[in-house]
Amino acid sequence: MDHLFTVDGRTATPISRTGLAAESLLERQHLQEWVIAHPHVLGESVLVITSEYDRWADADGVPARDRLDVLGLDATGRLVVVELKRGTADRDVHLQAITYAALVSRFDLHTLAQAHRDFLSHRGQALDADMCKQRLLDHVDGEWSPALLQRPRQVIIAADFPKQVTHSVVWLSEMGIDIDLVQVGLWRVEGSLVAGFTKVYPTPEVEEFTLAPARVEGEAVAKKLQERSRSRNAVHVLVGAGLLPDGTRLLMTPRHGVTDAIRTEIRSWVAQDTARAAATWANDTAKPLVWDADRASYSPTGLANHIFTSVTGRSVDGIQGTTWWDVDTAQVPAGIDPEAWATLAGSDLTALAKQLSGTRKDWTGLHTLLSGVPAGRWTTYGDLAAVVGSHAVPIGQHLSSCGRCPNPWRVLTAAGKVSSGFRWPDPSRTDTALSVLIGEGVRFDGEAADPDQRLREDEFRRLLDG
Structure with a gap:
């Protein structure tokens, strides 16, 4: 971010850039603590395992002097090695990062749990090694994979990077070494300091045109990462959008990652106990499925892997568990339009x-659309959802609970009817949405509104463009 301004109408005033050293801010006491407190600067869903780690030794038992700044674990099961520099990175900073990645690549679950326990203990959190081990297992979407631990991702954070580093990192990435460069900037704004973290490599364009096998050695590991990321991202999207209310019933159909013969085995296994075929949804990004068979919570991939192992007696990797679960639409949650x-x-x-x-989390765009529905017109939950990038179900849920939505009575079902779940924000109101709409000039044939008076998706888009 090269230029920042404070803006007052047409006036833009430049903000002065400063640096950590100029502000007497240090790597360990300050920059490192920012990263630990906000690990999302390292990527989505990163759990910090430890910092300032130096408990490795050579074959003779002589301790090594290398000190790893931060070690994390992402939700796909990969370690994240972090190297921090408060100023311009050294010309060999990438070699330091590779050294640390090589050292941690032989860590196992026990080593990581011990390191996490010591890290938390120094910060006043008393968890034993077993609890720390479970915390690491719970963070990973799917089964724990030693193969993924051997392929750490590296993140170098610095105020700037010399060309020797950027050129080397691009080449190393093409050779299968996964390194991110993140630039940290500092600005002084009206007496306060503002820090910013910008990922400068790989850019989205580079990631899009870089083949997975070139960034992660071996097609099996690349596929495993891809499937886990898809499952994890699907859960995050669904929870974020609020599509499925807590308690939604899901039914299992084994799909991705199994052969027809194994699907037949799973169906026979389910026939012995029908509870094995169903789960209940909870809006929890880590473990959103509560399995009817044992009432335990699982990630979609974790439960699919558990079912596979229960049926075949073998472990499996690469299943995209979110493809296994469908919504039981025969059971309509309370307050949802059927x-x-x-x-x-x-x-x-x-x-x-x-x-x-x-x-x-932000329905500002929806409220803007609703305020544009005039008297004598109506629209549908689906039309609104298409414009704001949501679905009719969370749109209906929001309208029923918001209390501040403009013109909620002008939103009808796809059939042009008042939803059975419609409620006035003011419970003392005794009139009906139907009577209000008729009073505003909307024509009805029985319970269905005149389709010629419907404000459709394309009209909304024209309103927004105007």
Whole structure:
């Protein structure tokens, strides 16, 4: 980020850039603590395992002097090695990162749990090694994989990078060494310091055009990472969008990662206990499925792997578990429009996530659209969802609970009817949405509104463009 300004209408005033050294900020006491407190600067869903780690020794038992700044674990099961520099990175900083990656690549679950226990203990959190081990296992979406531990991802954070580093990192990435460069900047704004972290390599364009086998050695490991990322991302999208209310019933259909013969075995196994074929959804990004068979919580991939192992007696990697679970649309959650709920039929969790791009955390765009629906017109939950990148179900849920949404009575089902789940924000109101709409000039044929008065998706988009 080369230029920052404070803005007051048409006036833009430059913000002065400073640096950590100029502000007497240190790597260990300051920059490192920022990263530990906000590990998302290292990538999505990173758990910090330890920092300032130096408990490795050579074959003769002589301790090594190398000290790893930060070690993390991402949700796909890969270690994240972090090297920090408060100023311009040294010309050989990438070699330091590679050294640390080589050292941690032989760590196992026991070593990591011990390191995490010591790290938490120094910070006043008393967890024993078994609890730390479980914490690491719970963070990973799917079975623990030693093969993935051997392929650490490296992140170098510095104020700037010399060309020797950037050229080397690009070549190393092409050779299968996964290194990210993150630039940390510092600005002084109205007497306060503002820090920013910008990923400068690989850029999204580089990631898009770089083949997975070139960045992660071996097709099996690359595929495993890809499938785990897809499953994890699907869950995050669904939870973020609020598509599925807590308690939604899901039914299992084994799909990705198994042969027809194994599917037949799974069906026979389920026939012995039908509870094995169902789970309940909870809006938890780590373990959103509560399995009917044992009432334990699982990630979609973790449960699919558990079922596979229970049936075959073998372990498995690479299953995309979100493809195994479909919404039971025969059971409509309370307050959900049955017609909107029925549109979820025939789609697994992965397919549902692909339909969504918005989240339930910011409904500003939805409120803007609702304020544009004039008296005498109506629209549908689906039309609104298409414009804001959501789905009719979370749109309906939000309208029923918001209390601040403009014109919620002007939103009808796809059939042009008032939703059975519609409620006034003011419970003392005794009139109906139907009577209000008729009073505003909307014509009805029985319970269905005149389709000629419907404000559709394309009209909304024109309103936004205007």
